Amino acid sequence: MTSYDTAVIGGGLLGCATAWHLARAGNRVLLVEKDQVNRHASGQNAGSLHFQLEFRMVEHGDDAARAAARALPLHLDAMRAWATVEDELGERCGVSRTGGLMLAETPAEIAVLDRKAALEREYGLDVAVLSGPELRRFAPYLADTVLAAGHVPGEGKANPRLVTPALARAAGRYGAVLRTGCRVTGLHRRGRHWELRTGTGPGDTAGETHLADTVVLAGGVWTAELAAMADVRLPVFPVGLTMSATARSRPFLPHLIQHVGRRLSMKQTEDGNVLIGGGWPAKLVSRAGQVDLETNPELRYESLVGNADAARVVPAVFDLPVIRTWTGMTTLTPDHLPLLGAVPRRPGLFVATGGSAFTLGLTYARLLARMVVTGETDRSIEDYSPSRFGALNFV
Amino acid sequence: MDRPEPVTIEVDGRTVPAHPGESLATALLAAGERAVGTTRGGARRAPYCNMGICFECVVTVDDVPCQRSCLIRVRADMRVRTAVPR
Amino acid sequence: MSAPDVVVVGAGPAGLAAAATLGRHGAAVTVVDEQEQPGGQIYRQPPAGFTPPAGSSPAGRALLAEATAAPGVRWLADTTVWGVLGTRAGLDGYAGDQPPPGRYRVATHGPVGVRLLEPRAVLLTAGAYDLPVPFPGWTLPGVLTAGGVQTFVKAQGLLPGGRFVLAGGHPLLLVVAAQLVRAGARVVEVALIQRRRDLLPGPAGLAAAAGAGGKIAEGVDALRVLRRAGVPVRFGTVVRRAAGDPDLTTVTLAEVGPTGLPVSGTDRDVPCDVLALGYGFVPSVELARQAGCAVTWDSPAGGWVVRHDEWLRTSVPQIAVAGELTGVAGAEQAEVEGRLAALGVLRDLGLLDEHRAVTLARPVRRELRRRRRFVTQVLDRFAPDRAALGSLVTDDTVLCRCEEVRAGDVRRALRANPHLGTANAVKLVTRAGMGLCQGRSCQPGLCQLISTLTGRGPEQVGAFTAQAPVKPVPLRALAVGDEPPAAD
Ligand SMILES: Cc1cc2nc3c(=O)[nH]c(=O)nc-3n(C[C@H](O)[C@H](O)[C@H](O)COP(=O)(O)OP(=O)(O)OC[C@H]3O[C@@H](n4cnc5c(N)ncnc54)[C@H](O)[C@@H]3O)c2cc1C
Ligand SMILES: Cc1cc2nc3c(=O)[nH]c(=O)nc-3n(C[C@H](O)[C@H](O)[C@H](O)COP(=O)(O)OP(=O)(O)OC[C@H]3O[C@@H](n4cnc5c(N)ncnc54)[C@H](O)[C@@H]3O)c2cc1C
Ligand code: FES
Numbered sequence: 001m002t003s004y005d006t007a008v009i010g011g012g013l014l015g016c017a018t019a020w021h022l023a024r025a026g027n028r029v030l031l032v033e034k035d036q037v038n039r040h041a042s043g044q045n046a047g048s049l050h051f052q053l054e055f056r057m058v059e060h061g062d063d064a065a066r067a068a069a070r071a072l073p074l075h076l077d078a079m080r081a082w083a084t085v086e087d088e089l090g091e092r093c094g095v096s097r098t099g100g101l102m103l104a105e106t107p108a109e110i111a112v113l114d115r116k117a118a119l120e121r122e123y124g125l126d127v128a129v130l131s132g133p134e135l136r137r138f139a140p141y142l143a144d145t146v147l148a149a150g151h152v153p154g155e156g157k158a159n160p161r162l163v164t165p166a167l168a169r170a171a172g173r174y175g176a177v178l179r180t181g182c183r184v185t186g187l188h189r190r191g192r193h194w195e196l197r198t199g200t201g202p203g204d205t206a207g208e209t210h211l212a213d214t215v216v217l218a219g220g221v222w223t224a225e226l227a228a229m230a231d232v233r234l235p236v237f238p239v240g241l242t243m244s245a246t247a248r249s250r251p252f253l254p255h256l257i258q259h260v261g262r263r264l265s266m267k268q269t270e271d272g273n274v275l276i277g278g279g280w281p282a283k284l285v286s287r288a289g290q291v292d293l294e295t296n297p298e299l300r301y302e303s304l305v306g307n308a309d310a311a312r313v314v315p316a317v318f319d320l321p322v323i324r325t326w327t328g329m330t331t332l333t334p335d336h337l338p339l340l341g342a343v344p345r346r347p348g349l350f351v352a353t354g355g356s357a358f359t360l361g362l363t364y365a366r367l368l369a370r371m372v373v374t375g376e377t378d379r380s381i382e383d384y385s386p387s388r389f390g391a392l393n394f395v
Numbered sequence: 396m397d398r399p400e401p402v403t404i405e406v407d408g409r410t411v412p413a414h415p416g417e418s419l420a421t422a423l424l425a426a427g428e429r430a431v432g433t434t435r436g437g438a439r440r441a442p443y444c445n446m447g448i449c450f451e452c453v454v455t456v457d458d459v460p461c462q463r464s465c466l467i468r469v470r471a472d473m474r475v476r477t478a479v480p481r
Numbered sequence: 482m483s484a485p486d487v488v489v490v491g492a493g494p495a496g497l498a499a500a501a502t503l504g505r506h507g508a509a510v511t512v513v514d515e516q517e518q519p520g521g522q523i524y525r526q527p528p529a530g531f532t533p534p535a536g537s538s539p540a541g542r543a544l545l546a547e548a549t550a551a552p553g554v555r556w557l558a559d560t561t562v563w564g565v566l567g568t569r570a571g572l573d574g575y576a577g578d579q580p581p582p583g584r585y586r587v588a589t590h591g592p593v594g595v596r597l598l599e600p601r602a603v604l605l606t607a608g609a610y611d612l613p614v615p616f617p618g619w620t621l622p623g624v625l626t627a628g629g630v631q632t633f634v635k636a637q638g639l640l641p642g643g644r645f646v647l648a649g650g651h652p653l654l655l656v657v658a659a660q661l662v663r664a665g666a667r668v669v670e671v672a673l674i675q676r677r678r679d680l681l682p683g684p685a686g687l688a689a690a691a692g693a694g695g696k697i698a699e700g701v702d703a704l705r706v707l708r709r710a711g712v713p714v715r716f717g718t719v720v721r722r723a724a725g726d727p728d729l730t731t732v733t734l735a736e737v738g739p740t741g742l743p744v745s746g747t748d749r750d751v752p753c754d755v756l757a758l759g760y761g762f763v764p765s766v767e768l769a770r771q772a773g774c775a776v777t778w779d780s781p782a783g784g785w786v787v788r789h790d791e792w793l794r795t796s797v798p799q800i801a802v803a804g805e806l807t808g809v810a811g812a813e814q815a816e817v818e819g820r821l822a823a824l825g826v827l828r829d830l831g832l833l834d835e836h837r838a839v840t841l842a843r844p845v846r847r848e849l850r851r852r853r854r855f856v857t858q859v860l861d862r863f864a865p866d867r868a869a870l871g872s873l874v875t876d877d878t879v880l881c882r883c884e885e886v887r888a889g890d891v892r893r894a895l896r897a898n899p900h901l902g903t904a905n906a907v908k909l910v911t912r913a914g915m916g917l918c919q920g921r922s923c924q925p926g927l928c929q930l931i932s933t934l935t936g937r938g939p940e941q942v943g944a945f946t947a948q949a950p951v952k953p954v955p956l957r958a959l960a961v962g963d964e965p966p967a968a969d
Contacts, residue, residue, distance in 0.1 A: 307959075324948055325948055446522065450883060
């Protein structure tokens with residue numbers, strides 16, 4: 001039995017980045033991943049770095065938007081984190097910050113865009129609403145139907161294929177121990193330590209027990225399941241999402257594209273493929289009345305059509321073939337705010353998930369690591385604390 | 396093999412005779428085009444499987460990219476671009 | 482148009498036999514095939530308006546006639562099936578049109594755009610394709626699969642070059658070489674990787690062969706044609722390299738030692754402008770895998786094959802398979818399997834009662850057993866030695882043709898990420914398998930390399946996740962245009 005300062009459960013972006021920060025700070029870190037690093041949401045997502053409020057946050061009216069805006073301080077932090085991460089890692093991860101546009105096609109949508117921009121400016125986000133010739137000059141590839149767009153200069157993309165493996169390697173360089181094909185099956189407080197039990201994963205490692213002073217749950221959609229191992233209930237829910245990728249084409253789309261009135265995220269990768277997503281649902285598979293988190297959600301034809309249809313705001317995309325679609329799962333919280341911080345009444349247990357945790361993952365990781373090491377953070381994360389769901393937990 | 400009278404198609408601006416109904420890959424090869432395109436890395440590529448599996452034979456036909464020339468059939472006056480890098 | 486009872490994907494021998502059987506017993510069948518003409522790979526017909534030279538009456542004419550004459554069979558040519566949707570979580574009406582309960586959506590793309598078929602049962606008879614074996618120079622213009630060369634010659638009446646070398650490890654090479662000779666081509670050499678002594682049949686092989694006179698006669702006939710034309714057929718010979726600038730001009734052949742590896746110092750350069758490769762076949766299981774059908778690794782049968790029960794039903798209800806998807810076994814077995822699978826579907830749909838289905842299936846099963854005995858013998862003898870073939874790859878060899886990922890890239894990626902070791906994980910870090918062909922050309926070679934480098938077996942390395950669309954679909958055709966894609 002080996003003992004560590006911190007055990008991080010989950011080898012997605014969040015887990016790998018947290019392990020990296022912790023190991024860099026001198027912690028002895030164990031990272032446990034049941035499958036392969038980057039196998040789930042972190043390797044399946046759209047790679048958008050969006051710092052504006054998303055469509056899902058504004059579609060339910062101004063009050064809901066105002067509530068969701070409480071995460072904006074994290075967005076600003078994440079913008080800085082992505083600006084420097086490649087230098088810190090010493091390698092390219094496809095980070096591009098050439099700006100993002102949120103499109104409006106009707107007067108009503110323009111009104112939403114204006115109110116959204118005003119709200120975002122309250123939090124210090126640099127957003128301008130472009131229209132007319134200015135917009136055409138900036139984004140000549142847009143369809144004529146686009147009337148205005150909210151522009152945030154620091155938005156863009158990163159390559160989900162590259163980021164998390166790079167973080168895992170960096171964590172390894174600072175001495176973090178990586179266990180893949182190793183599933184955590186039990187989590188218990190023993191005296192002043194946490195005891196992790198691992199079962200045999202589909203690949204490599206047989207059952208083991210590890211001790212750690214602190215534990216970070218970075219389990220993505222498995223967060224509720226992991227928390228339950230420590231007898232904690234967290235209201236986080238899996239949702240299925242759909243992505244489409246076109247064949248490669250010459251570079252013509254330098255910006256991140258979103259839409260204020262419907263589900264859309266679109267960008268061109270460095271390799272030339274156009275990725276289309278933005279929240280089109282995929283159907284979760286259930287087995288014996290339980291959501292089956294091990295099976296990828298089922299593609300809905302309607303989502304694929306929706307994906308394709310939304311792309312009409314950039315007509316050049318319409319000529320390309322779709323070569324692949326995929327589905328994945330991500331976590332939502334009931335209030336669309338992140339779940340981030342120490343778990344009440346479970347000394348040494350930390351969690352982060354929810355929200356756009358690709359964009360925000362580096363920030364979550366930095367804040368968690370700081371909490372683990374120093375017991376505090378450099379900014380208030382009260383709004384995101386698991387304690388807001390304290391009513392669900394009696395012991 | 397007896398085949399219908401040839402028509403012409405346009406390949407990268409050149410006029411090329413071809414038999415309507417034969418595969419475009421056949422017509423291109425018969426016209427002496429040993430390769431139908433170039434990869435991004437600059438390598439010449441030509442039909443490999445000739446049955447729609449490998450996508451090595453893709454060309455742009457009448458402005459639609461990524462058409463498998465081994466499956467597409469010759470029609471009079473079709474416009475073929477082989478030079479589009481993929 | 483009313484929804485079909487059954488959609489058959491693929492109009493090769495398996496699909497044709499199935500359609501004939503289904504139609505005869507009253508099922509409404511839609512047969513979908515990407516090709517212009519039914520027939521699949523072996524009974525490929527020339528394009529409409531082309532007349533093959535007299536005397537070359539196409540094989541399989543009886544089967545084609547039987548299938549086209551069967552009542553209730555509708556043909557969708559030039560149409561690709563790109564997904565079977567609703568097999569995992571079921572379909573519901575929350576997000577769109579209400580599909581009939583208990584049906585899947587077979588998503589197609591063809592001359593009329595994207596269409597959904599909603600049958601009561603699906604029969605996958607998608608066949609197989611040539612096993613891609615990477616080695617230096619295999620991407621040069623002039624290097625083709627043997628099947629590809631055959632299609633140019635047989636179905637298009639074109640000789641795709643002047644000097645042909647055929648190399649690989651499958652008896653199809655002999656058949657194609659003979660077809661080339663008959664068509665007037667200059668065949669320089671046929672090189673088979675198997676050593677002659679390894680091919681001699683044992684007693685069991687001879688007994689089984691008695692049940693397969695046709696195939697053997699075909700091989701013997703081919704050898705005779707080649708001998709008469711003076712074409713050398715060399716055993717124990719492998720192609721190590723293809724070279725030329727800009728197109729193929731030379732191949733390097735070498736002798737194979739007892740371990741299956743080329744013997745150093747035996748290299749020989751042979752000038753040619755076409756190299757036809759035939760190492761056997763890979764079952765086209767991607768649609769089955771996309772639909773969620775369980776597969777098993779069976780190397781001699783072509784790699785991943787679809788698991789099935791005695792009625793050829795897969796692990797997914799209402800989806801059956803026949804032909805090469807159950808393991809590569811040739812046209813005759815594909816045809817028999819097509820009939821059996823059709824009887825199973827008819828039984829499940831209630832169009833045949835249990836007793837009739839079992840009775841009708843009895844002679845079909847007998848025939849199938851007889852064929853399988855022969856096929857097993859052949860497969861064992863011609864099974865690709867994947868590790869030995871994998872050793873042909875150098876760091877500079879392109880594995881993924883579409884994305885131009887080389888073996889060295891994969892080696893470096895695995896060294897940098899020692900915690901990775903599956904096909905999917907390597908795809909994600911290297912882009913191998915992310916191109917237009919969706920990994921069909923690189924998956925076998927890539928997985929073999931991962932196995933060699935990590936010591937993991939084929940089951941552990943796995944395959945790329947199969948996703949819809951299994952073949953590309955124009956975005957425009959998917960979007961709701963003026964004319965919404967209708968279910969029919
Ligand atoms: C299709 C799609 C598109 C998206 N697009 C975007 C986007 O554009 N921008 C954005 O910001 N966000 C996006 N997201 C969301 C984003 O991908 C996720 O929020 C983020 O990747 C979560 O990272 P994670 O590390 O928390 O989770 P994951 O990447 O899911 O990692 C969690 C890991 O924990 C492991 N694990 C779970 N249980 C155990 C156990 N018991 N033992 C060991 N290991 C365990 C899992 O195997 C998994 O690898 C998208 C998500 C999807 C699905
Ligand atoms: C190129 C090639 C040449 C061959 N030549 C010979 C030979 O000379 N002699 C010999 O004995 N055997 C030959 N074989 C083997 C022989 O073709 C097979 O054993 C036999 O055809 C198998 O029949 P099948 O019905 O299973 O599949 P196939 O005959 O392969 O038929 C499958 C059909 O499905 C269609 N299809 C596949 N996927 C889709 C999709 N997603 N959507 C729509 N349609 C789809 C294909 O277009 C094809 O027409 C050859 C095989 C290949 C691949
Ligand atoms: S040659 Fe392979 S798809 Fe056309």
